[in-house]
Amino acid sequence: MKKLIWFTPIMLVFAALWVGTAFAQDPTPSDDDVNRIAKQLFCPVCENTPLDVCPTQACAQWRALIREKLAAGWTEEQIKQYFVDQYGARVLSEPPRTGLNWLVYLVPPVLFVVGVIILVRTFRSPKESKGGDGTDSISTPTDGTPVQPAAGSDDYVARLEEELKKRN
């Protein structure tokens, strides 16, 4: 009996906590819920207007439809698929990754990588004239007398050496 006296208040506290964590069922989805999906869709009849900000009567009907489907328990993906089935894939703000749509995802990164490669090659090319240890392959004697460029060296280097000689 003594145990029961202690046990009852503890159970009551837990019961109160349990009730406190229960959420009220809201049958009407909020505007935020609707717009969260609507902004991922585009108006099929207006030019480049996301559904959440589209002011036309048709868009209002589609937002009402989203609300209706949410209230019916549909998931975001199901609603988006419904819109695709009804109005085509062009209503999606993000094109599906199928067929030629892949170009949208592949071309920009490929072009970026190609650009980086071109840049790297361009910036690396002047260093090609350097030796493997990073020192100039055209060395200058310690006494200051310039060494003639070795046979087969670049004309440009030869001309440069000539100019330096003239200045000295």
Next chain:
Amino acid sequence: MTQSNPEIAPQKKRGVPLWVQVLVWAGLIGLLGLVALGLNRSQQGTVQVGDKAPDFTLATFSNYEYNGASQVKLSELKGKIVVINFWASWCKPCEQEAAELEEAWRAYQPEGDVVFLGVDYVDTEPEARGYLEKFSITYPNGADLGTRISQAFRIKGVPETYFIDRDGMIQYIQVGPFQSLDQIQSVVDSLKAK
């Protein structure tokens, strides 16, 4: 004495390999081709008079079936004159011609050689049904699922109406609403007379 005196190795020009160049150019030309195709398609107007009507299957709304069938295939209507009207419940100009289209349908329905099809363009079904009831429309109607039919006809808006002859060729296109019942009947009668 020098700090270092290696011989300058002959500079080998490092170009982009030929196969990479070919690949890049082929890719660029391919992309340009795709862009050109897309632009060409977007610049095209609607299908033209004299063209063969693009075939399609229309899934009808319940209570708006064609001869009890929930699907109508245009090619199966060969031998009949077909009037295809693109509309939407949100389209105000469509309301101007709704009653006339229904009146024309009721006039030709008993003969059986003229079929009216309503294609509901990017719409929601409850509103579409409300529109059909409001104008007491009885001819077969259905949604343009995935906008496949409107894309095939390359419509520029609603309302647009296409008159198809018995051979499946487009004979008249009405862009915008009809002004009168006579306008509809004169086109249909001219096709019936052929």
